[in-house]
Amino acid sequence: MSAYDKDKKNILSRLRRIEGQVRGLQKMVDEDQYCIDILTQISSVMAATKKVGLIILDDHIHGCVRDAVKKEGGVESIDELITALERFMK
């Protein structure tokens, strides 16, 4: 069982919606739709993807990081988290 188990359905439905948006983007590009409309859709994909990341992050800290702190201090788990955060924030 994963730390994000309770949000699994929510996360999967968000990812399916993002997949649909990315497919929609291909159609827009294929049909030569207007750049600004494409850029708006791209911004929406980015925001939706970031939101999924924040949900995973929330569950990860409440779950895995907390468990690691309780069990063995959590120093490595937190170092790993910080590295992931830096990548996510770029």
Place this chain on the structure above:
Amino acid sequence: MSAYDKDKKNILSRLRRIEGQVRGLQKMVDEDQYCIDILTQISSVMAATKKVGLIILDDHIHGCVRDAVKKEGGVESIDELITALERFMK
């Protein structure tokens, strides 16, 4: 013909790869894979999507915005661009 016509193949192939990554994410979540690995894949989707946005943006300014400036001053076209940029940068 769109301003991004010359990059169309490149953009479409990037979008297909992003679609594949998002489908891969669903599989990872479905299989309860480790949060940090999912977060890394999410960061990668965000970076790839941003890159597509930058290509569209580049083509849009070199194409549509330049044309608008030449034809009728371009003030409205630039206002529209700035609004899209603010959304894209959030």
Place this chain on the structure above:
Amino acid sequence: MSAYDKDKKNILSRLRRIEGQVRGLQKMVDEDQYCIDILTQISSVMAATKKVGLIILDDHIHGCVRDAVKKEGGVESIDELITALERFMK
């Protein structure tokens, strides 16, 4: 005269406020204030700095880029802009 001449007073007053916030941050750190309060102030400095960047960007495109397009096509000016945008969006 610069492209941002009409916003100069506004920009300078924003920068002075940001300078004050950064000095305030030093005081907070010096007094061992709570991390989350410092992080909130840092987020506020980042948002305020980004806003100044967007004002400069707006004036630059409406001013310098438009002029360059009218005078000599603007290709180099737009390439320079895209490079600056990528750096600004990181």
Place this chain on the structure above:
Amino acid sequence: MSAYDKDKKNILSRLRRIEGQVRGLQKMVDEDQYCIDILTQISSVMAATKKVGLIILDDHIHGCVRDAVKKEGGVESIDELITALERFMK
């Protein structure tokens, strides 16, 4: 004593440098320097400020959040962290 105590000197010296950069920006604007140079300096201030945020964040999670988890489960401390992270990532 704060969670970032061991990095205090480093953080303060970074903040002083940022303060200097923001003052430099005012001079650049006052002297009508070129927009793109100003935008580059603004990007540099944003990156430097983000870096300070990441140091504080690192110390906060290794310090305050870990302590809270050990002492009383840490749920509230983690909720507070997530809220700060969302603001910091905007």
